Amino acid sequence: KQEVTQIPAALSVPEGENLVLNCSFTDSAIYNLQWFRQDPGKGLTSLLLIQSSQREQTSGRLNASLDKSSGRSTLYIAASQPGDSATYLCAVVSNTDKLIFGTGTRLQVFP
Amino acid sequence: DAGVTQSPTHLIKTRGQQVTLRCSPKSGHDTVSWYQQALGQGPQFIFQYYEEEERQRGNFPDRFSGHQFPNYSSELNVNALLLGDSALYLCASSRDRDENYGYTFGSGTRLTVV
Numbered sequence: 001k002q003e004v005t006q007i008p009a010a011l012s013v014p015e016g017e018n019l020v021l022n023c024s025f026t027d028s029a030i031y032n033l034q035w036f037r038q039d040p041g042k043g044l045t046s047l048l049l050i051q052s053s054q055r056e057q058t059s060g061r062l063n064a065s066l067d068k069s070s071g072r073s074t075l076y077i078a079a080s081q082p083g084d085s086a087t088y089l090c091a092v093v094s095n096t097d098k099l100i101f102g103t104g105t106r107l108q109v110f111p
Numbered sequence: 112d113a114g115v116t117q118s119p120t121h122l123i124k125t126r127g128q129q130v131t132l133r134c135s136p137k138s139g140h141d142t143v144s145w146y147q148q149a150l151g152q153g154p155q156f157i158f159q160y161y162e163e164e165e166r167q168r169g170n171f172p173d174r175f176s177g178h179q180f181p182n183y184s185s186e187l188n189v190n191a192l193l194l195g196d197s198a199l200y201l202c203a204s205s206r207d208r209d210e211n212y213g214y215t216f217g218s219g220t221r222l223t224v225v
Contacts, residue, residue, distance in 0.1 A: 004153075032213065034213045034214065036216070041199070041221065042218055042219065043115075043117075043201060043216045043217050043218035043219045044203075044216040046213060046214070046215065046216070049213040089153055089154075091153075091214075093213075093214075096167065097159070097166075097167070097208065098144060098159060098167065098169075099144070099146075099154070099156065099203070100156070101153030101154050101155075102153055103151075103152055103153045104153055
């Protein structure tokens with residue numbers, strides 16, 4: 001059974017810091033991995049999608065990497081801003097064609 | 112290009128009642144999945160619909176049922192509501208078996224059972 005874990009559960013950093021969010025999964029047989037952002041009480045916004053054949057994806061200040069063999073992904077946020085404050089969720093898709101989510105990392109960036 | 116739309120945004124129901132939530136997928140998507148997200152938790156898979164059939168189901172009781180219409184829109188029905196059904200219900204759409212595009216989520220329906 002696929003299980004997804006995210007560390008840390010919460011993170012509070014000053015504006016301008018570079019930070020790394022971690023995601024691990026137990027079954028390496030995945031189709032892709034997707035990082036989402038969720039603002040309080042809102043839906044999920046897709047940030048990055050990494051296909052199983054890829055090792056990383058970049059979008060603006062965000063960079064996500066994928067190491068299938070070790071069951072790990074990281075989301076790197078450069079030069080963090082208060083507007084980055086949200087919960088970040090990673091999810092994997094395996095051959096069951098459904099998303100399995102971690103519990104998220106709650107990020108607060110203070111001015 | 113409209114994304115995934117869900118209605119209503121908020122709903123308050125009494126224990127024992129029934130509720131119907133609605134979802135319209137993103138244009139070009141044919142598969143709809145429903146997720147339940149309790150406070151402070153990651154979303155949990157309820158079920159997925161494709162070609163108007165339930166293709167797979169998560170660990171949820173039969174009180175949770177759904178439907179997909181020919182235009183790919185979908186409904187989630189919950190009968191005999193329990194207090195524990197209070198959660199954010201998320202709808203996600205995707206293209207069948209196309210891992211290149213990922214999932215697009217709606218803004219969710221906040222259900223409160225009192």
